[in-house]
Amino acid sequence: MKVGFFDSGVGGLCILNAFRKLCPDVETEYIADSKNCPYGNKPAEEIIRLSEANVKRLLKRGCEMIVVACNTATAAAIDSLRAKYPQVPFVGLEPAIKPAALRSKTGVVGVLATAGTFHGRLYNETKAKFAKNVTVLAVQADEFVTEVEKARVPGSIAVDSRRLQSAAVEKMVRRRIEPLLKAEADKIVLGCTHFPHLKPIIEKVCAGRAEVIDPSDAVARQAKRVLEGLK
């Protein structure tokens, strides 16, 4: 069975790569919709339209299960995708607030994501359910998405990670992370799939003061479970 992945660009590659490590024999397809990136500040109706177009292409390529490897697209579109394609199993993403809230010792958690994700039902329900006793600092970091897309290798879906190690990128990351550290956040959730590409530099800025929570492996494990349930 072939599994399809899509994202507004190269962000979802973090999920794809984690999945390939777990399931090296499963055939995969990936759509990086970079020409419409970013999704983060688009109205929900537009994200639904773009997500449906991506799903259509993946189904045409023979995919029978789809991972929405994008928090923003999940927030806006997963309900309508499930309604439109009831025969297709979908796996989506939402910021990992639950593990962050459970593991935080300071009671302060930072979440980095896009506006679309923060406005979505999933994020707000999860926050209300699992983060009642912690302070959640929501940080919109749209410029991280732009920077990661700039590091895309032309003509391929690879990311040149060396381009994400410059002093300018570090300065951009510091601007968003330092206020969180000052506010004593000890967990920082990567709530956008573009952000794991910046994990080394985010960890450098955190310098051990906060744990960076990247959900890629957990999502890959969930996708594997769903896939095995279909066999």
Ligand code: DGL
């Ligand atoms: N990678 C997407 C996510 O996980 C968003 C990037 C964008 O704004 O397009 O939310």
